[in-house]
Amino acid sequence: xxxxxxxxxxxxxxxxxxxxxxxxxxxxxxxxxxxxxxxxxxxxxxxxxxxxxxxxxxxxxxxxxxxxxxxxxxxxxxxxxxxxxxxxxxxxxxxxxxxxxxxxxxxxxxx
Amino acid sequence: xxxxxxxxxxxxxxxxxxxxxxxxxxxxxxxxxxxxxxxxxxxxxxxxxxxxxxxxxxxxxxxxxxxxxxxxxxxxxxxxxxxxxxxxxxxxxxxxxxxxxxxxxxxxxxxxxx
Numbered sequence: 732x733x734x735x736x737x738x739x740x741x742x743x744x745x746x747x748x749x750x751x752x753x754x755x756x757x758x759x760x761x762x763x764x765x766x767x768x769x770x771x772x773x774x775x776x777x778x779x780x781x782x783x784x785x786x787x788x789x790x791x792x793x794x795x796x797x798x799x800x801x802x803x804x805x806x807x808x809x810x811x812x813x814x815x816x817x818x819x820x821x822x823x824x825x826x827x828x829x830x831x832x833x834x835x836x837x838x839x840x841x842x
Numbered sequence: 843x844x845x846x847x848x849x850x851x852x853x854x855x856x857x858x859x860x861x862x863x864x865x866x867x868x869x870x871x872x873x874x875x876x877x878x879x880x881x882x883x884x885x886x887x888x889x890x891x892x893x894x895x896x897x898x899x900x901x902x903x904x905x906x907x908x909x910x911x912x913x914x915x916x917x918x919x920x921x922x923x924x925x926x927x928x929x930x931x932x933x934x935x936x937x938x939x940x941x942x943x944x945x946x947x948x949x950x951x952x953x954x955x956x
Contacts, residue, residue: 765943765944772949772950772952773947773949773950774846774934774936774946774947774948774949774950775885775947776947777939777943777944777945777946780943780944818884829875829887829890829900830875830885830887830936830945831887832884832885832886833884834884835884
């Protein structure tokens, strides 16, 4: 599976947009990019998945450039409840495939 | 989405003892995964458990230390054997989501070994 690099931590304030970028230089042709969110004392939760260009759902947007060597998770107007660890995964990252978690990004949202 | 429960939610154990963690899913699934999350760390896959066959362990994890049972399509257990303080972690199970896009995780079992 492609190795991912993302910032260890980020700080933000309520109401701001947060962008977390993940680098995955050796992504393979068949790989998808998936983001999970983990709150303290809970298991990770799927946020969004994409292959190329832009994907948007009710929670976040995922921007993937043409070369797919990086991706950016965008959280609009964060609130205190968005404080969590965000993991970027690359590969066949759903269903019955093994998941390889990187270090993740600890997002802290303050008032 | 699948609803997953784990028992116990947390436990404190003495070194040298064993603990069996249960994972219950509200729907039938072929594959179940067991992960470990050490304090302040990311998740690491321990093994994949398929109903009706032996579990497949990842590098660094062995069956004698982490025996797994998979008696039916909605249930699995992971035993942490002969525990040491280094086994203090959160243990999570997960199952594939429909459509192959995601996995659903249980709430985890927080284990502290003294």
